[in-house]
Amino acid sequence: MGYLFGPVLSRRLGLSMGVDLLKYKTCNLDCVYCELGRTACLTSCRDRFVPRQKVIKEIELKRSEPFDHLTFAGSGEPTLSLDLGEIVAQAKKIVEAPVAVITNSTLLSSPSVRKEVAAADVVLPSLDAVSQTAFQAINRPASGLLAEEMIAGLKDFRKEFSGEIWLEVMLVRGINDAEAEAIARAAESTEPDRIQLNTVVRTPAEPVEALSEEEMQRMLEIFPGAELIPDWDWSVPARTRDRLIDLLSGKPCTLEEISRQMEIEGSDAIKYCKILEKDGLITRRLYTGKLYFHAVEGLIDDN
Ligand code: SF4
Structure with a gap:
């Protein structure tokens, strides 16, 4: 590898x-x-x-x-x-x-x-x-x-x-x-x-x-x-951050699910996940061939 x-x-x-x-x-x-x-x-x-x-x-x-x-x-x-x-x-x-x-x-x-x-x-x-x-x-x-x-x-x-x-x-x-x-x-x-x-x-x-x-x-x-394509505002609005962590504390979601449930563009879902992942607030896992993001706190074990 x-x-x-x-x-x-x-x-x-x-x-x-x-x-x-x-x-x-x-x-x-x-x-x-x-x-x-x-x-x-x-x-x-x-x-x-x-x-x-x-x-x-x-x-x-x-x-x-x-x-x-x-x-x-x-x-x-x-x-x-x-x-x-x-x-x-x-x-x-x-x-x-x-x-x-x-x-x-x-x-x-x-x-x-x-x-x-x-x-x-x-x-x-x-x-x-x-x-x-x-x-x-x-x-x-x-x-x-x-x-x-x-x-x-x-x-x-x-x-x-x-x-x-x-x-x-x-x-x-x-x-x-x-x-x-x-x-x-x-x-x-x-x-x-x-x-x-x-x-x-x-x-x-x-x-x-x-x-x-x-x-x-x-x-x-x-x-x-x-x-x-540049992104000057490399931040997550506080309310979006809270909603996203709340969502991902309840259950792991794919990017598509995040985009749909938060009613945000796919590119914004990517940006926000990138930032929260870098900040250590969310993490990812591969499950049944799909990539899921979940909150580090309140992780749900679905295995
Ligand atoms: S110097 Fe860096 S940005 Fe420029 S072509 Fe090479 S890898 Fe790409």
């Missing part, structure tokens, strides 16, 4: 079972906003980092656990793994849930990488810059990587891939926000199914600044049709 993690509660992917094919932290970028910290191994060379058969075995062992997506992500850039295509293809035969790949887009300029990534159902690429200057400033790429080739790769990928593409744009104050209009035009030209705007809300590698909620709202005029 050790190549799969989660399921984690993800606002974009719901219950996401992660697959990590890398050694910590191997990437061809060293983004200033990276929540994993500085890139330890900055490389553009694709390689084999983990034993492929062991990863496939672990996916088989976890196949009956509940998750909404099996997501290739983790401690660096998944396309650096030469095993990505083969493991994604195998995973599709093993699990029922859609398979997702999160990528920084840089290697989509390679036809063979595009072919491997296209084995997934959903691809979540990033695009944070158009000019090479902004690319260097925000993503600090390994030598030889060019922003224009990354954008061309995204366009080629769209032509070859019929699944869902959810393009993420990370906006950082004073670093790439000045070229938001150019990024918006480039993002549109790559024809993703969704454009998701983000800013720095988790601890970044460098002391960079997020855009405010008002500034991000204004970005929606520059990126028409895009969605905002």
Whole structure:
């Protein structure tokens, strides 16, 4: 065990079972906003980092656990793994849930990488810059990587891939926000199914600044049709917290049950459970193939 993690509660992917094919932290970028910290191994060379058969075995062992997506992500850039295509293809035969790949887009300029990534159902690429200057400033790429080739790769990928593409744009104050209009035009030209705007809300590698909620709202005029995905208000309203703990003290509930009984959006149920779980007020258990959350106090033993 050790190549799969989660399921984690993800606002974009719901219950996401992660697959990590890398050694910590191997990437061809060293983004200033990276929540994993500085890139330890900055490389553009694709390689084999983990034993492929062991990863496939672990996916088989976890196949009956509940998750909404099996997501290739983790401690660096998944396309650096030469095993990505083969493991994604195998995973599709093993699990029922859609398979997702999160990528920084840089290697989509390679036809063979595009072919491997296209084995997934959903691809979540990033695009944070158009000019090479902004690319260097925000993503600090390994030598030889060019922003224009990354954008061309995204366009080629769209032509070859019929699944869902959810393009993420990370906006950082004073670093790439000045070229938001150019990024918006480039993002549109790559024809993703969704454009998701983000800013720095988790601890970044460098002391960079997020855009405010008002500034991000204004970005929606520059990126028409895009969605905002950052969460500035990382808290649970007191009344919601009490109601949720009360509900989960009475009986364990799935996310769907929480959403229905509390009359809240699924993404809010995910957010609140994430916070209360982190605070040690609720915990999770797997029971008859479903993931249940329950209050730490007043735990009901239903075995
Ligand atoms: S591409 Fe992803 S993993 Fe790599 S440095 Fe940027 S945010 Fe971190």
